[in-house]
Amino acid sequence: MSAISVGQAAVLGVVEGVTEFLPVSSTGHLKITEGLMNIPVDDQSVVGFSAVIQVGAIAAVLVYFFKDIKRIVSAWGRGLANKNERYHHDYKFAWWVIYATIPIVLVGLAAKPLIDGPLASLWVVAGSLIVGSGVMWAADQMGRHKRGEDDTSFKDAMLVGCSQILALLFPGFSRSGATMSTALILDLDRVAATRLSFFLGIPALTGAGIYELKDALGAGVGAAPLAVGTIVSFVVAYASIAWLLKFVAKHSFNAFVIYRIVIGLAVFGLLATGTINA
Numbered sequence: 364m365s366a367i368s369v370g371q372a373a374v375l376g377v378v379e380g381v382t383e384f385l386p387v388s389s390t391g392h393l394k395i396t397e398g399l400m401n402i403p404v405d406d407q408s409v410v411g412f413s414a415v416i417q418v419g420a421i422a423a424v425l426v427y428f429f430k431d432i433k434r435i436v437s438a439w440g441r442g443l444a445n446k447n448e449r450y451h452h453d454y455k456f457a458w459w460v461i462y463a464t465i466p467i468v469l470v471g472l473a474a475k476p477l478i479d480g481p482l483a484s485l486w487v488v489a490g491s492l493i494v495g496s497g498v499m500w501a502a503d504q505m506g507r508h509k510r511g512e513d514d515t516s517f518k519d520a521m522l523v524g525c526s527q528i529l530a531l532l533f534p535g536f537s538r539s540g541a542t543m544s545t546a547l548i549l550d551l552d553r554v555a556a557t558r559l560s561f562f563l564g565i566p567a568l569t570g571a572g573i574y575e576l577k578d579a580l581g582a583g584v585g586a587a588p589l590a591v592g593t594i595v596s597f598v599v600a601y602a603s604i605a606w607l608l609k610f611v612a613k614h615s616f617n618a619f620v621i622y623r624i625v626i627g628l629a630v631f632g633l634l635a636t637g638t639i640n641a
Contacts, residue, residue, distance in 0.1 A: 366408045371400055372588035373595050376416055380599025383420035383568075384561065384607055386499060386540035386619050387626070391488040394534060395630055398485055398639040408584045410479050414575035415589055417568045419596035424561050427604050432565075452513060456562075459517050463524025464566045470528050471571070482532060485634055485641045491535030492627035496620045499544045503616045506547035512555040519549050524563050535627070538564060543616070553611040561604070 367375070378396050382389040393413045394404045402409055425432060438453035448454060471478070481487075526545040530538035539560050546556030576589075633639045 366406060367402060367412055367584050367588045367592075369588050369591050371402065372412075372416075372592035374400070375412070376419065376592040376595025377599050379413075379416050379592070379596040380420055380423070380601075381603050383417060383596070383600055384424075384539050384557075384564070384604055386537050386543050386616060387623055388488070388492060388495070388530070388535045388537035388540065389417070389420075390530070391492055391535035391537070391626075394483065394485055394488050395626070395639075398633075398641075401640075403640075404483055404485065407479065410483065411575040412584045412589065412592065414571045416572075416592040416596045418572035419593035420600035421565055421568045421572070422597050423600035423604060424565055427601060428558075428561065432562075435562075455517070456515070456520070459515075459520035460524075460562055460566065462517075463520045463563055464570075466521075466525045467527045467531055467567050468570065471531055474532060478531060483534065485630060485639065487533060488535035489627045489630035489634065491533040492537075492623045492630070495529075495533075495536040495540050495544075496623040496627070499540050499616055499623075500620045502544035502547040503620075507550045508547070508552040510549070510551045510555065512551075512558055515551065515555065515559060519546065519551070519559070520563070522549065523559055527563065527567060537623075538567075540619070540623075553616070554608065557608060557611050 375393060375396060378392050379389055382392045390413065397404045397409060397413075404410075435453045435457050438448070438451045439457035441448040442451065442454035442457075523542045523545045526541040527538050529541045530536045542560040542563060543553075543556045546559050547553070551559065630639075634641055
């Protein structure tokens with residue numbers, strides 16, 4: 364019997380799609396939802412399932428930003444073939460994304476026992492939601508929002524890429540929240556910070572999904588729940604991306620900060636009363 368049913372997979376797909384790119388922690392929300400449905404959050408197959416359905420959300424990014432990605436990849440290819448093309452910002456940006464992904468890959472492999480074990484606790488999720496809220500609020504206040512996407516540098520990409528490690532080690536901190544906060548501290552405007560977060564998430568989340576696929580299938584999650592969860596996350600994530608880009612163009616991140624605090628406190632309360640299992 365599959366550790367996750369098709370119905371549960373659909374619900375988790377919606378949660379993943381809505382939260383993957385919002386700075387509220389998709390991993391945290393998935394673990395909370397799994398806890399409410401009495402799915403063991405630290406079960407190897409469940410951890411693998413959560414990573415695999417992220418690929419659906421990443422596919423939504425690939426479709427939504429297809430023209431941008433095509434432009435960047437084309438510039439990278441031209442630069443590889445012709446050194447005269449290597450001055451182009453898109454060529455450099457492609458390399459920056461690759462370099463900025465290396466730290467999270469190394470830490471993910473080295474710390475996998477901790478990430479799949481003790482750090483998967485809902486106590487960690489709740490605490491990280493609240494702490495991450497403070498970081499996000501401070502970053503939004505500190506940032507001068509004066510630099511656009513064309514002003515990004517190698518330093519920006521590496522610092523923002525490395526910040527993904529926070530979300531990897533502390534589920535609930537939020538990959539999007541960590542990357543956007545770091546970009547804001549570096550004075551990127553909110554739209555540029557959000558788009559950079561999207562692009563840096565493509566290799567990291569895709570790699571994680573592919574890496575965890577064998578564990579999800581081999582340890583107890585059937586192919587049908589995986590397929591349903593991934594497809595649902597793709598559809599919902601596409602709509603979520605479109606909404607987020609419009610939202611950050613006109614609003615601060617305060618609404619996300621307040622939401623995260625409320626959810627974090629609610630999870631603490633549910634854990635303390637034994638309503639859900641850590």
